[in-house]
Amino acid sequence: xxxxxxxxxxxxxxxxxxxxxxxxxxxxxxxxxxxxxxxxxxxxxxxxxx
Amino acid sequence: xxxxxxxxxxxxxxxxxxxxxxxxxxxxxxxxxxxxxxxxxxxxxxxxxxxxxxxxxxxxxxxxxxxxxxxxxxxxxxxxxxxxxxxxxxxxxxxxxxxxxxxxxxxxxxxxxxxxxxxxxxxxxxxxxxxxxxxxxxxxxxxxxxxxxxxxxxxxxxxxxxxxxxxxxxxxxxxxxxxxxxxxxxxxxxxxxxxxxxxxxxxxxxxxxxxxxxxxxxxxxxxxxxxxxxxxxxxxxxxxxxxxxxxxxxxxxxxxxxxxxxxxxxxxxxxxxxxxxxxxxxxxxxxxx
Numbered sequence: 001x002x003x004x005x006x007x008x009x010x011x012x013x014x015x016x017x018x019x020x021x022x023x024x025x026x027x028x029x030x031x032x033x034x035x036x037x038x039x040x041x042x043x044x045x046x047x048x049x050x
Numbered sequence: 051x052x053x054x055x056x057x058x059x060x061x062x063x064x065x066x067x068x069x070x071x072x073x074x075x076x077x078x079x080x081x082x083x084x085x086x087x088x089x090x091x092x093x094x095x096x097x098x099x100x101x102x103x104x105x106x107x108x109x110x111x112x113x114x115x116x117x118x119x120x121x122x123x124x125x126x127x128x129x130x131x132x133x134x135x136x137x138x139x140x141x142x143x144x145x146x147x148x149x150x151x152x153x154x155x156x157x158x159x160x161x162x163x164x165x166x167x168x169x170x171x172x173x174x175x176x177x178x179x180x181x182x183x184x185x186x187x188x189x190x191x192x193x194x195x196x197x198x199x200x201x202x203x204x205x206x207x208x209x210x211x212x213x214x215x216x217x218x219x220x221x222x223x224x225x226x227x228x229x230x231x232x233x234x235x236x237x238x239x240x241x242x243x244x245x246x247x248x249x250x251x252x253x254x255x256x257x258x259x260x261x262x263x264x265x266x267x268x269x270x271x272x273x274x275x276x277x278x279x280x281x282x283x284x285x286x287x288x289x290x291x292x293x294x295x296x297x298x299x300x301x302x303x304x305x306x307x308x309x310x311x312x313x314x315x316x317x318x319x320x321x322x323x324x325x326x327x328x329x330x331x332x333x334x335x336x337x338x339x
Contacts, residue, residue, distance in 0.1 A: 015274070019131045019132075019138060022127040023127070024131070025131070026127035029124065029128070038113070039113075043206065043213075043217070045207040046207070047099075047218035048213070049232060049235065050207065
């Protein structure tokens with residue numbers, strides 16, 4: 001593998017690990033429930049009323 | 051050979067399938083209510099308002115703004131993780147294949163009226179979406195969230211035409227109590243929606259090109275995304291047929307303005323454009339690609 005490709009692969013691995021860690025951290029922190037709680041109510045701002 | 055590969059038709063089918071999956075709660079349109087099941091905690095990659103009666107999942111942009119608004123109480127990790135993973139895996143392929151609002155604009159652009167072609171002015175205007183990202187998606191929700199502890203999803207509130215079209219109009223049409231609440235903000239959003247619809251008829255994907263902050267986020271991943279389009283430099287003759295054929299404001303195939311739709315493959319005389327494969331080590335396109 002040439003040098004730029006190696007760099008890109010490592011960047012992808014690093015970002016993938018960061019993304020997965022943030023996602024799992026968020027799930028652990030109960031952010032899924034927070035997102036759900038917001039999404040199951042009509043967002044008045046989104047529809048131009050709030 | 052890429053020519054006659056049927057990619058535009060396949061792409062439309064994927065776009066339609068994505069739109070239907072995102073909005074699978076058909077019952078919501080009948081009784082003007084929104085889906086309240088557990089799936090709503092998950093985000094889809096494309097722009098799709100979670101207040102749409104059909105929406106079965108959350109919008110990543112709405113979730114991001116709400117998470118930033120409540121940064122005083124909780125550091126948002128979940129949505130950052132989702133956006134990084136979507137961006138890394140798909141990049142702007144999401145814009146080209148998985149965005150219902152993109153599909154709608156493409157269909158509107160098929161209306162046979164004189165079109166405005168891309169130019170230096172549209173290239174400049176394409177920078178506007180990065181400003182909208184910084185001001186409406188990041189700064190205002192963060193600032194008001196930190197200073198007043200109030201959630202203000204500014205992009206959704208003042209700009210998002212998907213929210214007006216998918217959420218506002220069907221909910222207001224079917225709900226008398228919401229009809230009593232409409233005011234100046236609703237009129238502004240309907241006006242903006244009409245403007246965007248008409249502009250999409252004459253300007254290809256005008257909202258995506260000039261205003262969409264989600265596209266601006268995914269554009270940051272264009273160079274590093276695992277899936278997407280690539281150019282085999284060994285085969286490319288630099289004829290620029292791809293750039294001339296493309297209706298987006300690209301300078302070259304695969305740059306931040308490229309929505310990775312792959313339609314330029316049809317016009318490349320040397321078949322130098324192909325989709326990246328998952329496990330590849332070289333920047334070359336295979337014969338069958």
